[in-house]
Amino acid sequence: MSAQWQEPPVTGPSVRQSRRGPVRRLVVGNRPSSPATVTDLTAALGAATRRGAGPVPVDRVDVEESTAAAARGHVAGTALDPTSTAARMGAAAAAMTALDLPAGITDPVSWNGFGALIPVLSGSPGAGASVVAAALADTLQTAGRCVLLVDAADPARSGLAAAAEVEGPWTSALTPDLSLRFSWRGQALLTRLESTLPVITPGMVPPPPQWLPELDPLHVTVVDIGHDGWRAAANPLAGPGGWLRLGTPAQRPLLVVRPTRPSLRHAEQVLARLEPWVSAGAAVNPYQLVVVGAKRWPAGVVGAAGRRLEPMTETAVFVPHDEEVQVAGVTAELLPDRLLDAVTPLLTRWNLLPDAAGRPRRRLR
Template sequence: MNTEWVDHDSESSTGGVEQRDRTLTRLACRSWQDLPTADVVAAVESGELTTANHGAAAGQRVTAATAASAAAVQRQGVAPVSDAVADWSGFGAVIPVLAGSPGAGASLVAAVLSDALSSLRQRVLLVDTAEPVRSGLATAAPVEGAAEAGPHESVRVRHSWRDESTVLARLETELPVFTPGMVPPPRFFKPTNGALDVTVVDIGHDAWRMAAHPLSGPGAWLRSGSPPVRPLLACRASRPSLSQAEQVLARLEAWNEAGVITFPIQLVVVGASSWPAGVTGAAGRRVAALLEEAVFLPHDSTVAVEGITAEPVPKRVRAAIMPLLSRWGLVASSPVTSRRAVRRRNRKDSPA
């Protein structure tokens, strides 16, 4: 950390939390006048955390370094205020996965997708945008690969092989808080060698907060572009999860209507084989539009206890996602999928 912006007038007098917050906010805002509010807030929080453990001077240095890192990273991507479209041509089919509610299982959905595709010899990039200590994919690779330089000295991307067809890209930093703007632009996650068939992205940040301003950080994976991305929304088979998922979609709707992001097109229900009685009544109009084609990932006791490990997700869970991949043309259609497609067409074509 080379940044040494310290307010010496306030260093000797902490002046309480309110005074410290004002000082830290001034330091964070010095890094870049266009730094999004979410990054300013996170930089201040990193300073408060450091102050509590190491004193005011250390807290100010960490706030300045965190804000400087976020500013440097964002200046290397599409500007947060830009409505420019993205070029996804080097990533294959891009599938971002959002959590509709806390604990919805977005990391599991991402792992299921990547393992299912890898089992069919698809070349997959599995991207983890989560803060490192909160990652649901932290133990998804049997051996850690090398950490490569990122867009700033405080942000690195580690590429590891999950299996012979899947590269896992995860973030690392020595700073105590990872702000949304510190998530590198998509190109920094791409391996330097080899073509990709599919890129699966675990948008491991609070989707509710991200949806307020999804044009930077992890939300950059939702940007409209060519070819179009195919976002999935993960939820649980419960009324609270559907209600919260509706609110995430409500926030994203305006951005979608402005043409700058792609709205989630698929609902994946984690840990269930069907809807319990009365649950779908909690769906608002946006979630309701996704109910008919919802995919259910059955409960698996080992995954529920162990989480995502270096072992492939159990076959029965992977099998549940195959019809969706067939429908999207990412894998060959199976007879079961074809029969379901025929039934759907017959229902649509039948007279009222």
């Protein structure tokens, strides 16, 4: 069934027409409905998203993002049939949700096969989680470790979008509209999402087992969760939040912030959103706080930390400011040594670096 806007015949001026122009009607299947509004269109596209999902319930966030993307494509002329686009997005989200429906909320996930698992969660917008994820992966690969770097973000909003010099030729199809692409970042394997759909909503992010390649031995998996820590922490049972599920062997999530009071206030709310899931035994709290853009806490900043975050500020790891990275972001080049040096003590403390890591670092191409 197709949908398109149709201009009605001009029958005479009215107060509404003089202020807003002619009222347009939404034509579905070549049959005009009652005069359409933004609310009508939103409701129709939301219903199409749910129809596409079938019996699998999809999160409200996925419905809203699918509706907005389909409507935007229609207005821009890139989606001639917005209801079909919305339905395909609903189907993709439902397919990923159905892959990992847990038998019980508190049933632990098996992280076997991932090696040591380090999910990286952003505590506030623009905190630098992608830089931290890349720094961890680069430090490990220059020490000779076999590393998988997972980019779970929507490609259009990913901080790792330029992290590989070329796109790898290996793909793994998940649905007709969604797949994983494997590329190389130096000698680390980078995995990211690809889609023919306008956006990738949180519900379209495949569950962790789907990201695991046939790579043996895999020493460490570093995950840039993406999708805003606030949303990821809302539901660790599906989507990007699935990397925070309680499991064995235990993962070590990192929470990334900026050295500012607003960033700490944001991070406190991310922890508050995750807290009920942790209390229920379904998720794990961040294991370590990482501060990007400073060598120490600026005066007066730590006081903004709430009761959940404050204990983590005492053992925070600091990743210093780097002008080049601030301007260019994460590129295909390995990050500067000063950033890798900042996370090396953390990885050493976790016994993830071999003894040879103390020798001069090998800059891989």
